[in-house]
Amino acid sequence: MMWKIPEGGHSPLVFIKIPMFLCCGHLDFKHLTSTMDLMPLQASQPFDPSKYRYTGPNVQPRQLPNTRSQAPITTGTSVIGLQFDGGVMIAADKLGSYGSLARYQNIGRLMRVNDHVILGCTGDYADFQFLRDIIDQKMIDEECLDDGIVTRAPALHCWLTRVLYNRRSRFDPLWTTFVVGGLDDDGKPFLGFVDKLGTAYTAPQIVSGMGGHLATPLLREKMEGQPPLSEEAARELLIRCMTVCYYRDCRAFSKFQIATLKAGSIKIEDDLEVKGDWEVAHFSKEHA
Amino acid sequence: MSVQTMQPGARETAAGGPRQRYFYPYADNGGTVVAIAGDDFVVVASDTRLSSGYSIYTRDQKKTFQLSERTILGSTGCWCDVLTMTKVLRARMQMYRHEHNKAMSTGAVAQLLSTMLYHKRFFPYYVSNVLAGLDENGKGIVYHYDPVGHHDPGKCYTGGSGGALIQPLLDNQINYKNQENVTPEPLTVKKTVSIIKDVFTSACERDIYTGDAVAIQVITKDGITEELFPLRRD
Numbered sequence: 354m355m356w357k358i359p360e361g362g363h364s365p366l367v368f369i370k371i372p373m374f375l376c377c378g379h380l381d382f383k384h385l386t387s388t389m390d391l392m393p394l395q396a397s398q399p400f401d402p403s404k405y406r407y408t409g410p411n412v413q414p415r416q417l418p419n420t421r422s423q424a425p426i427t428t429g430t431s432v433i434g435l436q437f438d439g440g441v442m443i444a445a446d447k448l449g450s451y452g453s454l455a456r457y458q459n460i461g462r463l464m465r466v467n468d469h470v471i472l473g474c475t476g477d478y479a480d481f482q483f484l485r486d487i488i489d490q491k492m493i494d495e496e497c498l499d500d501g502i503v504t505r506a507p508a509l510h511c512w513l514t515r516v517l518y519n520r521r522s523r524f525d526p527l528w529t530t531f532v533v534g535g536l537d538d539d540g541k542p543f544l545g546f547v548d549k550l551g552t553a554y555t556a557p558q559i560v561s562g563m564g565g566h567l568a569t570p571l572l573r574e575k576m577e578g579q580p581p582l583s584e585e586a587a588r589e590l591l592i593r594c595m596t597v598c599y600y601r602d603c604r605a606f607s608k609f610q611i612a613t614l615k616a617g618s619i620k621i622e623d624d625l626e627v628k629g630d631w632e633v634a635h636f637s638k639e640h641a
Numbered sequence: 642m643s644v645q646t647m648q649p650g651a652r653e654t655a656a657g658g659p660r661q662r663y664f665y666p667y668a669d670n671g672g673t674v675v676a677i678a679g680d681d682f683v684v685v686a687s688d689t690r691l692s693s694g695y696s697i698y699t700r701d702q703k704k705t706f707q708l709s710e711r712t713i714l715g716s717t718g719c720w721c722d723v724l725t726m727t728k729v730l731r732a733r734m735q736m737y738r739h740e741h742n743k744a745m746s747t748g749a750v751a752q753l754l755s756t757m758l759y760h761k762r763f764f765p766y767y768v769s770n771v772l773a774g775l776d777e778n779g780k781g782i783v784y785h786y787d788p789v790g791h792h793d794p795g796k797c798y799t800g801g802s803g804g805a806l807i808q809p810l811l812d813n814q815i816n817y818k819n820q821e822n823v824t825p826e827p828l829t830v831k832k833t834v835s836i837i838k839d840v841f842t843s844a845c846e847r848d849i850y851t852g853d854a855v856a857i858q859v860i861t862k863d864g865i866t867e868e869l870f871p872l873r874r875d
Binding site for chain 2: 423514518521522524526546548550551552553554555556565566569
């Protein structure tokens with residue numbers, strides 16, 4: 354893996370080249386964590402680790418503990434995606450949980466990548482923001498290339514799989530699960546899943562997180578063996594799933610977003626809210 | 642004080658050092674693969690269920706990968722490793738094709754896969770592989786692999802979560818093990834496909850990770866045909 358920092362000033366965005374090539378033996382980059390702070394920010398050449406090793410007296414190779422994050426901090430819960438006749442629809446609530454604290458109540462976990470791809474993210478929100486910036490930069494680079502080729506959903510899905518697999522293989526995972534939606538090269542709806550290990554698959558309905566247990570049965574019941582849903586039916590089904598997830602997932606929230614992608618248009622509806630039916634509360638003595 | 646077991650990524654801490662949790666890089670995504678070789682054909686079959694824990698990811702993911710006109714690989718286990726291993730394998734086969742100006746034979750692919758797997762001996766691809774194809778003489782051959790590259794040619798092999806349920810039955814029916822006074826008959830495609838359907842139907846009764854459907858592919862000198870046979874979805 355090569356980190357290339359563009360010349361001429363601070364750029365918070367870094368271009369990562371992932372060699373998805375031969376399965377080579379582990380190149381050990383562990384010493385980089387301690388010498389990384391010596392690397393000049395505006396390097397015109399790739400970082401050369403051999404120049405930064407301490408060679409003085411009393412050198413003892415210290416077994417530093419692995420300081421990479423092994424647990425997610427601010428997290429998002431389920432993302433629900435489904436295909437309908439002519440497009441895909443993805444929904445996610447707007448909560449960033451800090452453990453059990455419902456800390457950030459207005460964060461967007463859905464992303465419009467370009468005119469052809471939308472995605473939603475479960476898991477660590479910082480890792481999502483990190484990848485979001487990289488993906489945005491990728492789209493800018495692509496536009497600058499101006500060669501008529503655009504990244505479609507299957508391509509981004511594949512790229513994400515490779516990135517996440519490589520990170521897990523270095524024991525430094527991006528603790529995220531992605532639901533990627535769009536139309537494939539033939540114009541047919543595409544919905545893909547990638548998790549933090551790099552496990553990837555495609556399906557007509559995909560739910561990440563806790564909603565996998567709650568919403569998947571509802572989606573499959575309505576969709577398996579049936580003709581493709583219309584957009585209205587899909588939206589209704591999605592809202593029903595978000596409602597059920599809000600009732601039953603402890604880390605869910607009532608405000609959510611829905612992103613809809615059809616040939617030629619992307620719509621992200623914000624400020625939707627699960628109303629819910631709380632009449633049953635009257636049955637309980639405490640809430641009578 | 643938190644002495645970790647010998648898992649990759651774990652570190653023993655000195656007394657009072659920072660305590661770490663480690664992250665487990667593998668998952669078991671289930672699935673079963675079976676391959677049976679005949680005199681001039683090979684049948685490869687896999688179920689189409691991809692799982693994680695007690696959840697089903699999808700009912701429509703077959704575990705077989707066509708590598709060439711004559712060779713099919715069936716891989717199950719950790720799905721992220723399966724995807725990466727097959728991607729790298731396909732790339733290596735393309736490189737061979739460009740270098741030698743011919744497609745890789747089944748035996749060559751078998752050896753290549755073995756070295757690829759052993760190359761990751763100290764952080765393995767957690768995958769059960771069954772490689773099936775026609776050799777240079779058009780005869781069917783099946784290879785079975787362990788996660789680090791040991792491989793063995795044979796007539797019929799299974800892999801995956803339901804493999805242990807199916808292999809004994811195939812040993813008896815295909816290799817005539819533990820049978821007395823029986824005249825071995827040459828295998829036909831029809832009989833083999835029928836056996837495959839039966840074994841998968843039985844395996845999916847007892848193995849929760851096997852079910853939904855079987856994708857059966859038959860390789861002959863005329864090409865590869867495919868059939869999808871539904872199974873229980875529970």
